[in-house]
Structure formats: C-alpha cells, structure tokens
Amino acid sequence: MTDDLSAARTAMADIEILKNHSGPIERLGGLTNLVYRVGEYCLRVPGKGTEEYIDRANEAVAAKEAAKAGVSPEVLYADADSGLMVTKFIEGTVTMSPDAFRTRAGAPARAGEAFRKLHESGAEFPFRFDLFEMIDDYLGILSTKDVALPDGYHDVVAEAETVRTALAAHPAVLAPCHCDPLCENFLDTEERMWIVDWEYSGMNDPMWDLGDLSVEGEFNATQDDEMMQAYFGRTPTAAEHGRVVIYKAMCDLLWTLWGLIQLANDNPADDFRAYADGRFARCKALMADPAFAGHVAAVKAG
Numbered sequence: 476m477t478d479d480l481s482a483a484r485t486a487m488a489d490i491e492i493l494k495n496h497s498g499p500i501e502r503l504g505g506l507t508n509l510v511y512r513v514g515e516y517c518l519r520v521p522g523k524g525t526e527e528y529i530d531r532a533n534e535a536v537a538a539k540e541a542a543k544a545g546v547s548p549e550v551l552y553a554d555a556d557s558g559l560m561v562t563k564f565i566e567g568t569v570t571m572s573p574d575a576f577r578t579r580a581g582a583p584a585r586a587g588e589a590f591r592k593l594h595e596s597g598a599e600f601p602f603r604f605d606l607f608e609m610i611d612d613y614l615g616i617l618s619t620k621d622v623a624l625p626d627g628y629h630d631v632v633a634e635a636e637t638v639r640t641a642l643a644a645h646p647a648v649l650a651p652c653h654c655d656p657l658c659e660n661f662l663d664t665e666e667r668m669w670i671v672d673w674e675y676s677g678m679n680d681p682m683w684d685l686g687d688l689s690v691e692g693e694f695n696a697t698q699d700d701e702m703m704q705a706y707f708g709r710t711p712t713a714a715e716h717g718r719v720v721i722y723k724a725m726c727d728l729l730w731t732l733w734g735l736i737q738l739a740n741d742n743p744a745d746d747f748r749a750y751a752d753g754r755f756a757r758c759k760a761l762m763a764d765p766a767f768a769g770h771v772a773a774v775k776a777g
Contacts, residue, residue, distance in 0.1 A: 490561060
C-alpha cells in the first residue's frame with residue numbers, strides 16, 4: 476500500500492459513507508491536494524500547508540452552492556476542520572488540459588456556458604475574492620518564509636496601479652466565481668462542462684474567471700472568441716474584452732506568489748520555482764505589449 480493510499484484509508488475511516496468501502500481506490504489528479512476515486516465517490520484530502528491560505532468553511536459553502544447551480548458535483552461530506560470532502564464521482568468525463576481544450580470541439584464554448592450558468596445563478600459565496608488584497612496577504616505569508624520574490628516583482632505591482640484605477644472606474648457587479656480555473660478543474664462530457672475544486676472561490680468580477688481560464692488553457696484568439704461568444708451570447712464590448720485581457724496579466728501576478736508559497740511548503744507536485752518565474756515573465760510580457768494599454772483604456776472608458 477502506498478503512502479498516498481494510506482492517507483485515503485485513514486481519511487475514509489472517519490467518513491460514514493466511505494468507511495466500509497472494500498473495493499479499489501484510484502489516485503486522481505491534484506496539484507496541492509490528494510484526490511481519489513472511491514467507488515461512486517470522489518474523496519479530497521487536503522495538502523500540507525493549505526490551511527495557511529484556504530478557508531475550508533467558505534469552500535464547503537461554495538461547493539454546495541455550485542452544485543445547486545448545476546455546474547459542480549453534489550457534495551456529500553465536507554468537514555471544515557479537517558478539510559476532507561466527498562462528492563459524487565461523475566462518470567464519462569475527461570479531465571481537461573490545454574491540449575484537450577484545443578482538440579475537443581466546442582470545449583471553450585462549453586466552459587463559457589458553464590461560467591455563465593455559475594455567474595447568473597444568484598448564489599452567494601462567503602468569501603470576497605479581492606485581487607489586490609490577496610496579493611498583500613500572500614506577500615505577508617511569504618515574508619515569514621525563506622523564499623525570494625522574482626526580480627522586479629514589487630515594480631510590476633506598482634505598475635498594476637493603473638489597472639486597479641481602470642477597474643475601479645466602472646466596478647463590476649460581483650458574481651459567484653470559481654477564481655482558480657485550472658484546466659484540470661474542468662471535466663468535459665462533450666455535452667457539458669463540469670467545474671470542480673472551489674478552494675479559492677468567492678464573489679468576484681466574473682471576467683476574472685474567463686481571463687484566468689484563457690491563461691491556464693493557453694487559449695489563442697480564436698478560443699478566446701469562442702469562449703466569450705458562448706458566455707455573452709454575442710460579441711463582447713471593448714470594455715468586456717479588455718477586462719478579460721487585464722485579468723490574464725493579473726492572475727499571473729497573483730499566482731506567482733501562490734507558486735512561491737508552494738515552494739516554501741516543499742510541495743513536491745511541481746517545480747514551483749520555475750512555475751512562479753514563468754508566471755511572472757508571462758505577466759510582464761503581456762503588460763509590456765502595446766495593445767495592453769489600449770485594453771486598460773477601454774476598461775477605464777467603460
């Protein structure tokens with residue numbers, strides 16, 4: 476028995492619907508957590524150090540509300556203290572990746588439709604996902620750890636004040652958002668797209684979800700257009716498109732810090748120094764693109 480399966484067995488012993496399971500256990504994906512298929516259920520065991528930056532009570536509420544909205548599996552067990560969660564396992568899905576978003580016809584559109592269903596659901600998530608507050612919070616966590624920021628990070632945060640001003644000129648109507656749309660958090664049946672993992676979810680500008688997925692999925696302009704057309708049911712305005720582009724840069728600015736926290740916590744799932752440096756380089760490149768200023772101006776004009 477591997478250590479990973481030992482973690483699953485230990486967790487299952489305290490969960491009524493899983494404790495008598497005698498069949499196989501399959502390790503699934505997971506960048507910071509351990510995720511397993513246990514028969515008709517999916518078990519999530521939280522990863523080391525996640526309690527520093529994840530509010531499990533907020534996550535449980537959001538996961539249940541997303542299930543009610545029809546975009547996420549039913550939550551059958553959630554413990555805010557341990558972070559253990561059990562949901563229904565959805566059969567017949569493919570876990571998405573940048574390549575899957577490129578090759579599965581209509582996938583960007585299905586993701587856009589799922590986002591629209593979530594954002595228009597009327598759900599109220601407990602957490603307010605505030606980009607700039609989270610940057611400050613993550614910097615605070617990192618100040619207690621022996622990890623170096625990429626050269627020039629604080630300079631780019633200062634440059635992002637123009638973005639903050641543009642966004643504040645026409646504040647978004649906040650909506651329930653996923654806020655961490657990694658490709659692997661999307662499960663596709665070719666008829667509909669499911670979204671999982673609500674650790675970072677909160678009330679947010681809905682354009683964050685679209686911009687962040689575009690970055691995570693390495694979308695090209697055609698894929699962006701497909702996603703936005705499906706989301707809006709029309710061609711987006713210059714201001715709407717601009718917000719999506721702005722958040723492409725800002726999500727990289729934020730997740731750079733997240734990657735450094737994983738590095739400090741010795742998370743073995745990835746090379747998080749390379750992850751953070753790559754994120755930061757991409758953020759700088761997008762903000763240096765002459766077209767970026769035009770998008771910021773469009774957002775500010777509204």
